[in-house]
Amino acid sequence: MAEPFEPKIVAFVCNWCTYAGADLAGTSRTKYETNVRIIRFPCTGRIDFMLLIKAFQNGADGIIVSGCHPNDCHYTSGNFHARRRWIVFKSMLDFMGFPTERITFSWVSAAEGKKWAELVNETTDSVRALGPFTEYKNLDFTTFNQMDHEAIAR
Amino acid sequence: MARIGVFICHCGENISATIDVEKVAKLAGKLSGVAYSVDYKYMCSDPGQTLIVDAIKEHKLTGIVVGACSPRMHEGTFRKAAEKAGINPYFCEMANIREHCSWVHPKSDETTRKALDIVRTMVEKVKNNTALFPIKVPITKTALVIGGGIAGIQAALDIANSGHQVIMVEKTPSIGGHMSQLSETFPTLDCSQCILTPRMVEVAQHPNITLHTFATVESVTGFIGNFEVDIRLKAKSVDFEKCTGCGSCWQKCPSKKIPDEFNAGMSFRTAIYTPFPQAVPNKPVIDRANCTWFTKGGKCGVCAKICPTGAIDYNTEDTILSVKVGSIVTATGFDIKHSDFFPEYGYGKHPDIIDGLQFERLASASGPTGGEIRRPSDGKEPETVVFLACAGSRDKAKGIEYCSKICCMYTAKHAMLYKHKNHHGKAHVFYMDIRSAGKSYDEFVRRAIEEDDVNYIRGRVSKIYEKNGKLMVVGVDTLLGAKPVTIEADMVVLATAVVANEDAESVAQKLHISYDKHKFFAEAHPKLKPVETNTAGITLAGACQSAKDIPETVAQASAAAAKTIILFSGSELTREPVVATVNRSAAPVFTTCTGCFLCQEVCPYQAIEREEIRDRAGNLLMNAAKVNAGLCQGCGTCVAMCRNKSIDLQGFSNQQMLSEVMGLLNEPF
Numbered sequence: 001m002a003e004p005f006e007p008k009i010v011a012f013v014c015n016w017c018t019y020a021g022a023d024l025a026g027t028s029r030t031k032y033e034t035n036v037r038i039i040r041f042p043c044t045g046r047i048d049f050m051l052l053i054k055a056f057q058n059g060a061d062g063i064i065v066s067g068c069h070p071n072d073c074h075y076t077s078g079n080f081h082a083r084r085r086w087i088v089f090k091s092m093l094d095f096m097g098f099p100t101e102r103i104t105f106s107w108v109s110a111a112e113g114k115k116w117a118e119l120v121n122e123t124t125d126s127v128r129a130l131g132p133f134t135e136y137k138n139l140d141f142t143t144f145n146q147m148d149h150e151a152i153a154r
Numbered sequence: 155m156a157r158i159g160v161f162i163c164h165c166g167e168n169i170s171a172t173i174d175v176e177k178v179a180k181l182a183g184k185l186s187g188v189a190y191s192v193d194y195k196y197m198c199s200d201p202g203q204t205l206i207v208d209a210i211k212e213h214k215l216t217g218i219v220v221g222a223c224s225p226r227m228h229e230g231t232f233r234k235a236a237e238k239a240g241i242n243p244y245f246c247e248m249a250n251i252r253e254h255c256s257w258v259h260p261k262s263d264e265t266t267r268k269a270l271d272i273v274r275t276m277v278e279k280v281k282n283n284t285a286l287f288p289i290k291v292p293i294t295k296t297a298l299v300i301g302g303g304i305a306g307i308q309a310a311l312d313i314a315n316s317g318h319q320v321i322m323v324e325k326t327p328s329i330g331g332h333m334s335q336l337s338e339t340f341p342t343l344d345c346s347q348c349i350l351t352p353r354m355v356e357v358a359q360h361p362n363i364t365l366h367t368f369a370t371v372e373s374v375t376g377f378i379g380n381f382e383v384d385i386r387l388k389a390k391s392v393d394f395e396k397c398t399g400c401g402s403c404w405q406k407c408p409s410k411k412i413p414d415e416f417n418a419g420m421s422f423r424t425a426i427y428t429p430f431p432q433a434v435p436n437k438p439v440i441d442r443a444n445c446t447w448f449t450k451g452g453k454c455g456v457c458a459k460i461c462p463t464g465a466i467d468y469n470t471e472d473t474i475l476s477v478k479v480g481s482i483v484t485a486t487g488f489d490i491k492h493s494d495f496f497p498e499y500g501y502g503k504h505p506d507i508i509d510g511l512q513f514e515r516l517a518s519a520s521g522p523t524g525g526e527i528r529r530p531s532d533g534k535e536p537e538t539v540v541f542l543a544c545a546g547s548r549d550k551a552k553g554i555e556y557c558s559k560i561c562c563m564y565t566a567k568h569a570m571l572y573k574h575k576n577h578h579g580k581a582h583v584f585y586m587d588i589r590s591a592g593k594s595y596d597e598f599v600r601r602a603i604e605e606d607d608v609n610y611i612r613g614r615v616s617k618i619y620e621k622n623g624k625l626m627v628v629g630v631d632t633l634l635g636a637k638p639v640t641i642e643a644d645m646v647v648l649a650t651a652v653v654a655n656e657d658a659e660s661v662a663q664k665l666h667i668s669y670d671k672h673k674f675f676a677e678a679h680p681k682l683k684p685v686e687t688n689t690a691g692i693t694l695a696g697a698c699q700s701a702k703d704i705p706e707t708v709a710q711a712s713a714a715a716a717k718t719i720i721l722f723s724g725s726e727l728t729r730e731p732v733v734a735t736v737n738r739s740a741a742p743v744f745t746t747c748t749g750c751f752l753c754q755e756v757c758p759y760q761a762i763e764r765e766e767i768r769d770r771a772g773n774l775l776m777n778a779a780k781v782n783a784g785l786c787q788g789c790g791t792c793v794a795m796c797r798n799k800s801i802d803l804q805g806f807s808n809q810q811m812l813s814e815v816m817g818l819l820n821e822p823f
Contacts, residue, residue: 058819
């Protein structure tokens, strides 16, 4: 009997709000699912969305991007840039047929430890229901690689 | 070749109770690039730090990862240890296995695996760390104090008396704030203006204080030690250089029916006015929204004709004054809910249902009645007055869950003042609880009850309606078995809730400081940093943070001043070197930056500059971006924006972030 599927979720969070919110969840001993791994950025505006692609390529099943609420950015406007970037990025992913429901974009403030726990639990549940992300792994690269070799040979 | 040391902390049992720390340390030791790995009971203790220092020296470590608490907690501690061992402190990273792992998950293999994942992520990051050096920036030793109430006054005087320059900005035409409106102050019943006005004058005359009244903060840029502030000096229409404050203008002004803010709307003022007789500066301004010259296009002009010094100038405009300051004290004060907030008490339609500030003005010798307590509707002395504590406060249904803190005390004071002036009158107080925790506070309330015969009724009032010229106050006495009580009153005073100023949110956004859901400004830490905000260099004083009485406000204002003086005690400030840099290399490449300047557009701090790269003959070869490290705050928005990755953020570089993602997801075992 195979083990039940436990998704790997990578959270890209800002230092000032969501990272601190996750710290607060810790200091308040709020329990949540173990599936999430946090990567700390100074600001959501710093997040290069290509890193999301890299995460999926390397086995992430779901992603959370979270920062300060609008108008509360430690750096004034980084979260607005992140939000714009996310809108464009999402429409591109949608166009390419990527299952964007695997990415959750949210705001969690430094005071919202409970919201952070809920966000992790909800995302884990929804990604668990979606099942493992295999679309990338199932891609057959052999033809591409052959084409590469042939190109190099020429 | 990197030689990384991994140090896993038990944090007593905080971590080791749910994470198999020995296993994490053992497996981390097998990671590529890890030369040494160990676990210990308390890494942050002296022996723990010594263990790290010794290990760095003995194993010639090039970087360390401390698997312990949040970097917000002890990153500084361990960076110092790394520095002590002779390596650059920025080769130290924290793996947060406490707040983000052991405290939020049960004891399980999965929790241990997560801890290892977190440690591995940071090991991969630290391999790509570079040596960084703190940035030193000069400090402008001038403070900006926003708000001229007692909080701002106290902070400004303390800073100015320490020998530093202070710029004070007050939005109304006079400093003094709400305290100048109060009649007497609890618990001593000394006259508010008597203790306040000397301090107001001191501010105006202090050689180190520059006072700007009728002015607001327009924008704030920069950072601790180096803020640039634009102040909007509203058009006063009066040249203060020429004006002598004689008062002929406002005596002759024909627009006399404007509700007087200082008297809480209980009397009228003129369009050209000084808010109150002791105003500082005691020179008038024109309220253009109500002045006939401005509303009816150049008609009237009486004040200009009457002014003996020719100080009236209708053509002045708002001007913007740009100043450089090193620190900012935010003392913008509070407001109260008014009687129109309460449908059950008639939406403020009845003139004899007034709020606490209006009662202060009635009781004040400088108020509309000259200190006689007479009711607003017909000017008669009220024979029965009902005081309602907790009007709005501690009421979830009204959206104000918090206690306004000052009402219990000022209600007792009001009842006493009323009794002292109307000896035969009857004072009733409806209250929920009496919160009088302060020096000599409870004694004061007891005095009201026992010596001044104020009738305290524990219960709330559900309705007030008018009947036969009386205000019927319908409440309940919960100490007499929830018995309904109806009191026929002549006047009702609502101790309405203390709320944030109307413009609090916009002030917070200009200053980039956080605020709570009630729009009170947020302190950096509720216990240990009650004065600082999350934005370095900006402090809080007074009721803009939460409801406070005068002693607390003054104490906090002095604390804010002390924080400012501490900052000004050094000549320069050391800053974290987390800043963006644009790559540079030797000719003929110079940089990969193409000069698109998208980074400049998104930078919130105007930290991106344009650099011209020229050859020896001085011919312009290219334009490239350059980061002003003094202005850069390290958000990294430019880095994510850059199209060819020419700009990078020290401490959170592209390579570091990518390594974290790869390290996190690629499990070697």
